[in-house]
Amino acid sequence: xxxxxxxxxxxxxxxxxxxxxxxxxxxGQISLGQAGFMAIGAYVSAIxxxxxxxxxxxxxxxxxIFAGIVGLILGLPALRIKGIYLLxxxxxxxxxxxxxxxxxxxxxxxxxxxxxxxQKYTLLYAYGMVLILIIFFSRLRRSRMGRAFQAVGSDEDxxxxxxxxxVSAKLLAFSVGAFMAGIGGGIFAHYQEYVEPxxxxxxxxxxxxxxxxFGGIQIFWGPIFGALALTFIPEFLRAIQxxxxxxxxxxxxxxxxxRPQGVIGLDTVRALDRLxxxxxxxxxx
Amino acid sequence: xKRRYFVPIMLVACFLVLGLILASPSQAAKLYGxxxxxxxxxxxxxxxxxxxxxxxIGGDIAVEEINAxxxxxGVPIEVTWYDAACKAGPAIPIANKxxxxxxxxxxxxxxxxxxxxxxxxxxxxLKLVLVSFCSSKPGLSALSPWGFRNTLTSxxxxxxxxxxxxEKYNIKTAVILYNSEDAVSTVxxxxxxxxxxxxxxxxxxxxxxxxxxTLDFSPYMTEIKALNPDxxxxxxxxxxxxxxxxEARRQGIKAMPIGGACNSTPGLIEIGGDAVEGYxxxxxxxxxxxxxxxxxKFLKEFTSRSPGGRMPPYSGPRSYDNMYIIKKIMxxxxxxxxxxxxxxxxxxxxxGWEKLTNYPGISGVTTMDEVGDGKxxxxxxxVAGGEFxxx
Numbered sequence: 008x009x010x011x012x013x014x015x016x017x018x019x020x021x022x023x024x025x026x027x028x029x030x031x032x033x034x035g036q037i038s039l040g041q042a043g044f045m046a047i048g049a050y051v052s053a054i055x056x057x058x059x060x061x062x063x064x065x066x067x068x069x070x071x072i073f074a075g076i077v078g079l080i081l082g083l084p085a086l087r088i089k090g091i092y093l094l095x096x097x098x099x100x101x102x103x104x105x106x107x108x109x110x111x112x113x114x115x116x117x118x119x120x121x122x123x124x125x126q127k128y129t130l131l132y133a134y135g136m137v138l139i140l141i142i143f144f145s146r147l148r149r150s151r152m153g154r155a156f157q158a159v160g161s162d163e164d165x166x167x168x169x170x171x172x173x174v175s176a177k178l179l180a181f182s183v184g185a186f187m188a189g190i191g192g193g194i195f196a197h198y199q200e201y202v203e204p205x206x207x208x209x210x211x212x213x214x215x216x217x218x219x220x221f222g223g224i225q226i227f228w229g230p231i232f233g234a235l236a237l238t239f240i241p242e243f244l245r246a247i248q249x250x251x252x253x254x255x256x257x258x259x260x261x262x263x264x265x266r267p268q269g270v271i272g273l274d275t276v277r278a279l280d281r282l283x284x285x286x287x288x289x290x291x292x
Numbered sequence: 293x294k295r296r297y298f299v300p301i302m303l304v305a306c307f308l309v310l311g312l313i314l315a316s317p318s319q320a321a322k323l324y325g326x327x328x329x330x331x332x333x334x335x336x337x338x339x340x341x342x343x344x345x346x347x348x349i350g351g352d353i354a355v356e357e358i359n360a361x362x363x364x365x366g367v368p369i370e371v372t373w374y375d376a377a378c379k380a381g382p383a384i385p386i387a388n389k390x391x392x393x394x395x396x397x398x399x400x401x402x403x404x405x406x407x408x409x410x411x412x413x414x415x416x417x418l419k420l421v422l423v424s425f426c427s428s429k430p431g432l433s434a435l436s437p438w439g440f441r442n443t444l445t446s447x448x449x450x451x452x453x454x455x456x457x458x459e460k461y462n463i464k465t466a467v468i469l470y471n472s473e474d475a476v477s478t479v480x481x482x483x484x485x486x487x488x489x490x491x492x493x494x495x496x497x498x499x500x501x502x503x504x505x506t507l508d509f510s511p512y513m514t515e516i517k518a519l520n521p522d523x524x525x526x527x528x529x530x531x532x533x534x535x536x537x538x539e540a541r542r543q544g545i546k547a548m549p550i551g552g553a554c555n556s557t558p559g560l561i562e563i564g565g566d567a568v569e570g571y572x573x574x575x576x577x578x579x580x581x582x583x584x585x586x587x588x589k590f591l592k593e594f595t596s597r598s599p600g601g602r603m604p605p606y607s608g609p610r611s612y613d614n615m616y617i618i619k620k621i622m623x624x625x626x627x628x629x630x631x632x633x634x635x636x637x638x639x640x641x642x643x644g645w646e647k648l649t650n651y652p653g654i655s656g657v658t659t660m661d662e663v664g665d666g667k668x669x670x671x672x673x674x675v676a677g678g679e680f681x682x683x
Contacts, residue, residue: 010389017385109472117478118429119409199380201409203475206380242385245374252337252377 012130016198018238019133023191025218025230026140030184032224033153034177035089035160039212040081040097041188043104046207047074048189049196050114053123056197063126067193071186078185082178089163101212108204119203126197133194137231140187144227156180221262223269232271323365323622323629330355330618331372331396333386333422334611335403338378339504342559343403346608347425348373349597351400353590354615364619367629376402380410387411391418395634397627398423398641400614403607405429405476412439419635421642423618425610428553428576429476433664440645440664442614442655443606446480446552448665449574453550453672454488456683457572460674461548463523465495467516469509469536470527472501480552481527489525497521506532509539517545526551530605534564541567548572556673558603561680571675572683577606577655578671581679586654606655613653621645 024041031038052070055061061069081100085093114120126132147153158166159176167173196202222233240258244251262270332351335344351371359368372394374386383402390396398421402408405427415422415438424441428449433439457463466489470481481499489496497519500512513536516524524540524547526533533555540547549571551560556573558580564571579591580603587609594608595601621627621644627637651658661667673680 009392010385013385013388017381117472118475119406121409121413121435125413199384199410200413201380203380203406203409205406205473245389251375 014239014242016130016133018235019130019137020191020195020198021215021218021234021238022137022231023133023140023187023194024215025222025234026137026144026227027184027187027191028215028219029224029227029230030187031177031181032219033156033160034180035163036085036177036181037090037094037216038097038181038184039094039209039216040100040104041184041215042207042209042212043097043101044074044078044185044188045192045195045211046104046108046202046204047077047185048192049202049207050108050120050192051189052193053120053196053202054114056124057120057122063124063132063197067132067190067197070193070196071189074189074192075182075186078188079178079182081185082181085181086174086177098209098212101207101209105204105207108207115203117204119201120196121201123196123200123202125200126194129194129198133198136190136194141227141231148227152176152179217259219269221259221269223271223275225268225273226271226276228276229269229271233269236270323367323627325367325629325631327370328364328367328622328629329372329394329396330369330615331390331394331399331420332374333376333383333390333399333401333403333407334373335376335378335407337375340378340404342602343426343605343607344375344378346594346598346604347401347403347611349594350425350590350604350608350610350612351615353593353597354612358615358619364622365627365629369615369619371400372396376404376407378404378407380404380406383407383411384414387414387418387420387422391420395631396420397622397629397634397637398618400611400618401425403427405432408432408439408441409435409475412436415439420638421645423614423645425614426553426576426605426607427476429479437646437664438642440660442610442617442658442666443576444553444574444666444670446476446574447484448667449553449576449670450480450484450488450550451491452670453572453574454485454492454494456672457523457548457550458492458494460572461522461570463494463548465497465519465521466523466525466547467498467500467519467521468496468525468527469500469502469512470525471504471506471529471532473504474528476552476554477527477529479527481525484552485525485527485550494523502528502532502536504532507535509536510543512536513539513543513545516540516547517543521547523547524549526555529554530557530560531563534560534562534568537564537567537571553606556680557605558680559605561675561678562602565678568675569678573673575606575671575673575680576666577609578673578680578682579603579606579609581681584654590654609653609655613651613655613658616653617645617648617651617658620651621648 028041048070051073052066055066109117155171155176218233219230223229334348355369376383403426408427412435415436428446430445430447433441468481471477551573556575625640625644648660672683674683
């Protein structure tokens with residue numbers, strides 16, 4: 008049971024991270040800097056609890072807010088560029104954060120930051136945050152701002168013509184995504200009890216991207232499914248040891264051939280919705 | 293008369309012998325069950341895969357030998373192992389799985405200090421002994437009484453090496469290069485070597501940092517050549533240690549190198565060749581060139597299993613020793629292996645590791661210090677004639 012709880016906890020943190028990637032992605036911004044924002048959240052919240060004695064919840068929130076502010080600042084130059092150039096910019100940002108962490112003596116530099124108090128209810132906090140994000144994204148989908156995000160993501164020029172404020176939409180999406188990543192980092196730090204710069208390298212940023220692409224980019228349920236599936240599948244494959252990651256890689260390739268839009272698409276949600284309504288209808292009839 | 297006393301005397305003698313057998317320690321006591329479950333965390337993928345693979349092969353050899361000789365208390369060992377991929381993240385679910393699902397008695401591993409940093413603070417809750425076979429960052433075993441390391445921390449290893457290196461080459465000035473991305477390398481390069489240089493009167497001219505991805509050391513060496521130091525202190529693993537020495541020799545720098553445990557492995561000579569001749573280093577196991585017949589036998593078996601017949605870093609023999617120490621502790625501490633005694637057995641194993649003294653392994657003599665780190669048996673190696681020689 009403890010094992011399943013620990014895997015579920017990590018999956019919960021990864022769901023937050025996948026959604027943090029999905030948030031700017033809605034406006035067409037692909038960010039490889041989410042691991043950097045996660046690191047900011049992790050370190051800031053750890054400083055708050057270890058050095059300043061601030062309780063867990065405000066410390067994690069402060070980590071998220073700080074990451075969000077950095078995201079807002081980084082979002083300004085990011086407005087001018089898109090596509091592969093934005094990828095490079097955010098990649099560079101992630102590396103800057105990591106190198107700063109490597110050299111920052113206050114947080115233990117490359118040796119890492121030990122002694123972070125353990126939060127035994129991490130599972131509840133992680134899934135509590137996931138629930139908040141699910142409510143947030145479901146409301147966002149139907150809101151004016153959400154439609155503006157989708158419009159910017161589909162065609163920036165067309166969105167501008169119809170009067171969408173692209174600057175505020177992109178900046179907001181970028182900084183809210185950074186805030187989510189910061190929260191994820193804070194929860195992660197207090198579950199691990201130790202953080203070091205290597206935990207936030209580029210591979211992790213790519214992992215969050217894979218969760219989203221694999222799960223589906225059309226709707227927020229995609230990243231949630233991707234993070235859950237890709238955290239649990241390698242654990243279930245542990246029995247085959249050496250061949251585990253090969254099978255994992257093969258699964259990704261097969262999925263991308265069969266369903267390039269990801270496992271969960273709008274069609275999946277609609278089909279499930281119909282199924283659910285029919286079932287309810289029959290039941291209530 | 294003699295006949296009258298013969299039968300009672302023999303009866304008394306028989307009772308005495310029987311009493312002695314019954315009162316002797318539970319060394320030969322048979323364990324309950326069909327398998328003795330031991331866990332292992334070997335990172336056979338990721339950046340430290342070579343160390344994890346060596347540990348797996350070393351552990352497997354020991355388990356096969358033990359099982360062939362009758363197992364532990366007559367019961368064969370069954371190892372449940374997992375790949376942590378040199379990352380701290382997967383190590384937490386793995387440790388939880390070993391405790392709650394696999395119900396192992398003790399765990400051999402993990403290797404990396406960063407994984408120990410994450411798991412050791414949780415051991416007070418998990419109540420399971422983990423014994424690392426290569427983590428050398430100082431201070432980690434103190435995080436929990438359940439965390440042990442059958443290795444020597446970098447500070448213990450490097451002191452005699454620096455002293456002998458200074459004496460041999462009359463080192464007066466030196467520079468330090470270290471990998472700032474790796475925790476152990478940073479500790480060695482930033483904290484341990486500068487203190488030891490000061491202790492032995494060596495003037496530190498300059499410190500340089502590089503990253504794990506650094507391949508070109510020519511800019512560093514161009515500057516170091518102008519400084520003309522007597523020695524080069526290296527805080528990194530062997531791949532980069534060898535490469536930076538190749539560049540140093542290519543530029544005509546004659547400074548003699550010294551490095552820590554991760555650098556002092558057979559791979560240093562394989563890559564570095566003549567460039568690392570005269571290198572001084574510390575280690576937690578003397579491997580190549582060690583005449584101990586047990587080590588010779590181990591290496592013969594190891595190289596028959598390792599990819600390309602490669603020699604192991606010290607995680608191989610240390611992991612091998614770990615399995616034999618676990619066997620010794622289980623037999624001496626009276627582990628029953630009954631499912632109902634699982635937690636009591638784990639506690640007995642913890643106490644056994646705590647008081648482990650002078651275990652004569654193939655890696656050297658192992659004694660646990662007060663926090664659960666190996667002590668004693670510090671070895672200094674020097675590269676001479678293309679192989680490591682004990683100094």
